[in-house]
Amino acid sequence: MFERKPSPAILAIGGLMVLVGAVLILTGRVDYAAIVGGFVPMRIGLDPALLVGAPPLVPVWLTPLTAALVHDGWLHLGFNLLSLLIVGTPTQRAVGLRGVIVLLVVGAYAAVAAQWAIDPRSPVPMVGASGAISALIGAYALLFGSGKAKAIGPVPAHVVHALWLGASWAALNLVIAWTSAGSGMPVAGAAHIGGFLVGMLLVRPLLRWRWSTRLQSGR
Secondary structure: OOOOOOOHHHHHHHHHHHHHHHHHHHOOOHHHHHHHHOEOHHHOOOOHHHHOOOOOOOOHHHHHHHHHHOOOOHHHHHHHHHHHHHHHHHHHHHHHHHHHHHHHHHHHHHHHHHHHHHOOOOOOOEOOOHHHHHHHHHHHHHHHOOOOOOOEOOEOHHHHHHHHHHHHHHHHHHHHHHHHOOOOOOOOHHHHHHHHHHHHHHHHHHHHHHHHHHHHHOO
């Protein structure tokens, strides 16, 4: 389900992403921004005294958000923007703007948590909005997926469908991460998986939240 006209909110989110990303790319400041505002797993629990002499760094607890605005080149930025434009507006129509913001923010934190879990001592900055947007993709997949899963014993069909989507996304991203590991732009497959899974987990609570709010307001 592709919306030809993205909503103003999705355009604003995409515009912010493009503005920051383009400025950093055009000025050659991507590497600096990645160090200052990217998520570096080894910073979790690191003694601040060891960072003496380093440039001013964004507090590590904020880096999941700042890292989402830093992109390692036009291809990286363009792919994330396209993904946002494809899934953003349909998902917003279902869960509302607040739901989209929750998905993006929680998705960003889930993505870095997953990446940290597989390599907590890594000094390589993680950048890009892929993890956050993966949460939107996870929600979108459950909302609009056309799969016709069948119940397996006591497991309901919708749970089987979610498990199938999660396993497929995980397998795809693990393969992409493995094949890109030796390239100049390795893909953070664990981050994509973390974002996608949290998006699937949040979609039902967000739907209930939106419609309960509408009922309470009488709309």
